[in-house]
Amino acid sequence: MAGLHKIIVGLDFGTTYSALAWASTNLPGQINLIGNWPSAGILTHHSAPTEIAYHEGGTTDFSWGYDIPRTVRRLKWFKLLLESNDEHVQSGMPLPPGMTAMDVTRDFFSALYQHAMSTLWKQNGEAVMSMTRVDFVLTVPAVWSDTAKQRTREAAIAAGMLNEHNLSLLSEPEAAAIYTIKNQDRNAINVHDKIVVCDAGGGTVDLISYTVLSINPLKVTECAVGTGDFCGSTYIDRNFEKLLQQRLGSHYNTLRVETQQRIVKNFEEVKCAFRDKPDQSLYHVNVPTVDTIQEAGIYSGEFQLTREEMRGLFDPVIDQIMILISSQIQSISREGSNVNSVLLVGGFGESPYLFQRLEAWCRQWGISAISPHGAATAVVKGAVLRGLEPSLPLQVSTVVRRARRHYGTPMSTLFIPGQHGERDAYTDPITGRKMARNQVSWFLAKGEPITDDRRITKNFCRSFRKYSGPWVDSMVACDLDSPPSRVTQDVKHVCNISADLSTVRKSCYEKKWKNWRRFYVARYNLDLTISSGDMKFELIFRGASFGVSLAPFLFSVALR
Template identity: 85%
Template sequence: MAGLHKIVVGFDFGTTYSALAWASTNLPGQINLIGNWPSAGILTRHSAPTEIAYYEGGTSDFSWGYDIPRTVRRLKWFKLLLDSNDEHVQSGMPLPPGMTAMDVTRDFFSALYQHAMSTLWRQNGPEVMSMMKVDFVLTVPAVWSDTAKQRTRGAAIAAGMSNEHNLSLLSEPEAAAIYTIKNQDRNAINVYDRIVVCDAGGGTVDLISYTVLSINPLKVTECAVGTGDFCGSTYIDRNFEGLLQQRMGNHYNSLRVETQQRIVKNFEEVKCAFRDKPDQEVYHVSVPTLDTVPEAGIYSGELRLTREEMRRLFDPVIDQIMVLITSQVQSICKEGSHVNSVLLVGGFGESPATAVVKGAVMRGLEPSLPLQITTVVRRARRHYGTPMSTIFIPGQHSERDACTDPITGRRMACNQVSWFLQKGEPITDDRRITRNFCRSFKKYSGPWVDSMVACDLDRPPSRVTPDVKHVCNITADLSSVSKSCYEKKWKNWRRFYVARYHLDLTISSGDMKFELIFKGASFGRISVDFDL
């Protein structure tokens, strides 16, 4: 059978730390975390820092994870650049000249891909590996835009994760939910329970709420539209950096960049240990190269922070997360239901941060294990549609959108949007969403390019506005189709043709795919151009 002899590698690409795990179809219940990170020493760690450092101003030689020397300037938090055009975010993470966030991500992915493959060959041996197919499941934040997910996929492909491998994307909270629900104590979760899963990581916080329809096999359906934001634990680090600069003044600018990075790294240890206990009023962060700067609160090489100052670093981020959770719970209660439990996963929640990577492995194995397939009914997080022109109706359409079709001569309303998927609408991996297209032309000069747009508002506008965001261009190439297959029509004794075709869209947890159908025949996966 095709499903036998396969290894699935889960890859949790985190903002601050990343993790790898694997299991085989021969022993699906045994999920193995990949450790033995370069330069990690004898310490056994389930994740490696999502950090990379380039040498001598170049863009080819680099070190990563634990292998970066302390004296070298490192890039971190670059994951956030895949889905952010915010100038403040970009200025805080300067990239090497000529490199994009995709380039840096590709290099980091390449290092982890090679580490994963070498680990598999060493642990399983060449005889076993020569008979095994290796698939990769890469997790992405559910809160991310479709463009950011495609950037991540592109970086993974460039790193080699699709070379003789199947590569799929899975949302982080869904992976965490699958693992967490399946591994809860017996009777902790029951059929018809409603569960809010909060995946709080380093850079993003994602929330998904499920109604449990079946335990074995697991079947869940989203009972509220998922939400999320960029408000993970790295934002506490940023608050600390702001406080540090404020307190040190000119002393901060005199520090080497490597020293600044080391101070933030030292703060991370204090941050993780902070419990806001009344019996501890002072916290100490080691400040290398400095001894005493009284006006900055630095004594004997340590920056002193009061308990109240620590709380002020945490509170804005915690408050934002609590608003997200409260909003998710309220949206469920509005429908007359109640929430049975809230599951907190992810490193920020101080939970064992392996739920995402292990859930990715479990999900990737399921197609080979039919009796264990998890069914997830999701709700669309945004509206999807296509810009179009339609026959102009006075009083319904604005005069500013009026135009004339050059082929048919009809008065049309341009700049309209046909929404084919509504926010909150249920979707599954096997649901095909069909969008019909009709084009009039005198001479085929294709390929034809259609746009797909999205809107996050609860009620989308009927025409293109600033709230309607471009997602991608879809190229339909029908050059191989004979003219005789198209409809023939006449206007003022001149012949023109009408092409009617449709695009099938499938939206999975972390990805979307398109297929072009003309007169019942498939033209396969078509060209989709995201704004990368």
């Protein structure tokens, strides 16, 4: 379908809500949010709850988003389980027996995928869709580990997003920055500005700082090591649940599960509207099926919260965010630069109280606080813009990132006395040479600037007498500032690449002799190609590709 026009679908997979948007290369300036969610009724929402409920204790049939009946126990916040193996986190989000977080995510993705595709066919018609390629850009938290990103990618593939489609990953704050800078009002961000992008979502908060080198075309470069933490708005919900249980005491356990869920859902409306106004001393959360429990502060079916209690729910979470922002700004200041503005995006980024706290803090330091229009959709719209760019070369954004880790591949090399230890020494049975195993050839250094589609090539060779099956090479990573020259416990496996050269004729290899016995030498390249959220590891022999492995790529974001 090369040459035919494309549709790019952006998917912002959030902890509490997820969003879809699309645009066509025919009308790249028109980004369409996908709504019409099942069972949402006449209400128009730019996102759907990241929730799923399996029917009758099974693991195949399920409801999702707004389509889940109120009386059914629902799974939520399962996105966090892709990152965390912590038993406490897992116990708070019990999965159906025999299912993993990847399984649940796959099912939720499949629902989003089917909804997106049916919407595109309905809105564009069969004539257009039959000649249109649809590609997906999936956003992921920058704080996530390689493992979490890989789990997300695999769940998306299992859901169908690689079936006749291209699938790419993009970090959430980068997507938000691309959209906001390209669509800013009143030139709030200018060339040479240094900006901190704070993407505050339901589960994670990501911060990445950029120096703006050009607006049109957009060119930015990271100017500090990013940071992030698990301190999104779901932690305010958890604080509310704790307060609710504390105030209700023994009454809490008499409430049905669906009632407990509904109370937390009702709190969301109060949470999203909270502005900490001095003239409002009480806030009310509807409590279904309960009339009055005076000792719990429930009167006529409403749970009362004081202004101080509301701040008590928010402040521990916002304090964590302010520490992250302060640390980010300090790291830039140590380089002799000043931050011009803090850009607040994401679903939690639309919280009036969070912006109120941020604005007051920024004012002390002469920094501008910006909450762009549609902050909650900046990520999904930025994903669409990023996906469109290869088809619109004059609008391509250049984002110079910094690698968070060292990346390389284990290898054997000629033994050099004084450089290699005897524990790694062995004699190659084919060449007879003394070799050192468990050495690492590092492709990419931690902190090294990286641009999209940069290809790094390393040369390797293998000696063999008879080809005997696929060759396997590994990609490894290291978080240390100075990586070891050999494999140690600090060198972590990322992925394997399996290359099948069974179709290559022997005449294509170098022919050599040892002790009157013939052997062959294959000289090949391992190429590392990097984009925003992906890393392609590829074996190239005589100009042809014989094996490819895609793995998530983690940029300069350190989890506190």
